[in-house]
Amino acid sequence: MINETVLDQGHKLVDVHSTKNLNDSDRTSLIENYNLTNEILDYADDENERARFEYDEYSQTFLIVYNVQNENEQSDDLSQRVLPISFAIKDKQLFLFTNDATHYVRDYLLYAKKNFSEGKENLLWELIFHTFDQISSDYSDQISETDSKRNKIQRLIKKHHSSENQILDLAELQDLTTYLSTAISGNATVLNEIELISSGKVQQLHLTKATHEHLHDSVIEIEQIKNQVNLSSDIIDRISNTYNNILNNRTNTTMKVLTVYTIILSIPTIVSGFYGMNMKLPIADQEWSWIFSLIITIVIILIILWDLHRRNSL
Missing domain, CATH: 1.20.58 (Methane Monooxygenase Hydroxylase; Chain G, domain 1)
Structure with missing residues (x-):
């Protein structure tokens, strides 16, 4: 389903919302009416696509694939707790590709628009960077929740109330932090690439000083989140090793x-x-x-x- 939202007189948001994958009619419409290429759509439609930043010279389209959290946080499949979404910028149109589990990102874009006046320079990039900041904040909240669960398990271990449930919970936290770490590292790579390219003034990516400073702040934010999740992952691994040592010592x-x-x-x-x-x-x-x-x-x-x-x- 394709919906258009006017952002200001010169820009609009094209929301491409799929249940899971793009259907044939939406794909045809995007190619014929919006002049997007099959290559761009293949990247945007791939649910296993890694985070990336691309520029298609033929269609003069920027593509950003970014990792966000699944809105259904209770998903049993931990590999589905982090999913890719895609942004495409062509002319003065911002395309957002999401599915049912990631469509909430559209609300982040529309909320960010309220912070800017009519005719804002680099409006589309500013909206994307504000959305990146909110996504980073979501990751920070998830990591804090993970740390809280880890501390609870730690307290039970210290009180000798450990059981098989704690082993399973630790294993789940290890898997979750691995997926989060991989996703955040991919996002950090994307932001660093955008900053590098915008600094070199190549591939027609020209950002104003204010927008570039915002991008730099977003890079710092994602690097902090990256360090945070790596630290959390290391601590969970150490607790797991300590727990194994305790169990081995009890057996001995x-x-x-x-x-x-x-x-x-x-x-x-x-x-x-x-x-x-x-x-x-x-x-x-x-x-x-x-x-x-x-x-x-x-x-x-x-x-x-x-x-x-x-x-x-x-």
């Missing part, structure tokens, strides 16, 4: 205790086994011989316990 302690019990409990069996044999043994014919066997058993147990203690095995 359990095995050590069981080994000690096995050794101790085997001694009475050995001693009583000797006195149960059909053969003559010292004082076996005395009435108090069973007491003597208990004394021998206790003495041997004490000697073994002392030896284990001496070797720091208890």
